[in-house]
Amino acid sequence: MKITPVILAAGQGTRMRSDIPKVLHPLMGRPMVWYAIQAVQEVSHERPVLITGHGGQAVRQAVGQAADFALQEPQLGTAHAVKQAEPLLRDSTDLVLVTCADMPLLTPDTLKQLVQAHLDQMEQDEQQTPVTLLTVKSADPRGFGRIIHNADGHVIAIVEENEATPEQLQINELNAGVYCFTSRWLWGALDRISLSSKGEYYLTDLASLAVEQGYRVQALVAADPDEAIGINTRLHLAEAETILRNRKNQALMLSGVTLIDPATTYIEGKVEIGRDTVIWPNTFLQGDTIIGESCIIGPNAIIRNTRIGDRSQVYASVLEEALIEEDVDIGPFAHLRSGAHLARGVHMGNFGEVKDSYLGPGTKMGHFSYVGNTTTGSKTNIGAGTITCNYDGERKHPTEIGEGVFIGSDTMLVAPLKIGDRARTGAGSVVTKDIPADSLAVGVPARVIKKFERRD
Numbered sequence: 001m002k003i004t005p006v007i008l009a010a011g012q013g014t015r016m017r018s019d020i021p022k023v024l025h026p027l028m029g030r031p032m033v034w035y036a037i038q039a040v041q042e043v044s045h046e047r048p049v050l051i052t053g054h055g056g057q058a059v060r061q062a063v064g065q066a067a068d069f070a071l072q073e074p075q076l077g078t079a080h081a082v083k084q085a086e087p088l089l090r091d092s093t094d095l096v097l098v099t100c101a102d103m104p105l106l107t108p109d110t111l112k113q114l115v116q117a118h119l120d121q122m123e124q125d126e127q128q129t130p131v132t133l134l135t136v137k138s139a140d141p142r143g144f145g146r147i148i149h150n151a152d153g154h155v156i157a158i159v160e161e162n163e164a165t166p167e168q169l170q171i172n173e174l175n176a177g178v179y180c181f182t183s184r185w186l187w188g189a190l191d192r193i194s195l196s197s198k199g200e201y202y203l204t205d206l207a208s209l210a211v212e213q214g215y216r217v218q219a220l221v222a223a224d225p226d227e228a229i230g231i232n233t234r235l236h237l238a239e240a241e242t243i244l245r246n247r248k249n250q251a252l253m254l255s256g257v258t259l260i261d262p263a264t265t266y267i268e269g270k271v272e273i274g275r276d277t278v279i280w281p282n283t284f285l286q287g288d289t290i291i292g293e294s295c296i297i298g299p300n301a302i303i304r305n306t307r308i309g310d311r312s313q314v315y316a317s318v319l320e321e322a323l324i325e326e327d328v329d330i331g332p333f334a335h336l337r338s339g340a341h342l343a344r345g346v347h348m349g350n351f352g353e354v355k356d357s358y359l360g361p362g363t364k365m366g367h368f369s370y371v372g373n374t375t376t377g378s379k380t381n382i383g384a385g386t387i388t389c390n391y392d393g394e395r396k397h398p399t400e401i402g403e404g405v406f407i408g409s410d411t412m413l414v415a416p417l418k419i420g421d422r423a424r425t426g427a428g429s430v431v432t433k434d435i436p437a438d439s440l441a442v443g444v445p446a447r448v449i450k451k452f453e454r455r456d
Contacts, residue, residue: 009102011023016234033050036099107227110224110227147219175204176222255275295314304320320337328343342359356373366383373415377404380403381407382407402422412431418434
């Protein structure tokens, strides 16, 4: 049985008060539409058809090859939107699964249950049920249409909230706007929908139309009403973000990660964390961040697109696009920028900054230092206040520091520069020329005043 998803993403989203298309607003580090695509991909191997409208070009660019596209122009309601997929799908699929791009909380499991309910009914009597719809039971109607049943408990209609009678408004079974249709019935039925008083063609009218034709309309009640939350305002966006964050946090804790206070821990969807790692409050883990096992992160850490090895510790620091190996400790108040690579056992203390640089195994960079465009060997000490002066006003230049080097406090390393293995600089030195291995340089500008006998 071939199942093709159709995702409605054409709405303007005026209540968002934004120049950004509604379905591209981010949730947990991903655009809202991503969640709709990801959910249907676990139900069907067929590429979904995304119905675009307002901001369609931007939506197409964001989605890329994850979907086929149909343009709804003008936008004349949900039934009109689904109709735009007909040229792509008529006579090429058995079932059409319709969802909305502004429902990021809808889970693949619920969609699978909806499709399976439709398939089960088809197996019993293929001619009886051309549509199975998802409903929720909630005391908060959120503007959803009401599900009308007959005396036998069968669905006979969906009434939009603005057209419902006072009695119908008391109904707590709501239409979630998610449907599974038998394809060969759907396309002809769409042509029979009448224009509403608002000048739109409602997909909800298909329920009563099916009943008028003698068919049965089947409803599946979602176990979790939160899944039907649609995003229409920034308030809804924040509500969905909280629910998604709670789902992520719960999954991590069940996998063996300790979150000291989940309510104040902000972890985006793509982040991976190993077992026995502890995340302290007010920590933000974003993007493609991967954290190993038995680490301690936070409190007050911001880590973005960074990989951190096992048993490392990050206190109250900002890490961006960095690579941290095992047994590294960082912070508090350190800043690792793009291209920073700290090898195994590195210590980086408070108020230090590293950019586009490699600190070799066991290197120590205590505090109040800046290292940029630099390669450092193993077991080197970078004293407090050390600055690599890598920018001459036009270009950035590299600094190479060997193994076992001791850089004295307040040393200025004026790039391009090479510091040999086991060399030393005196406190306050301004180094403008290369320093050979096993040498001591001091002064402004620094000069070599002593050679050491090498000791292996």
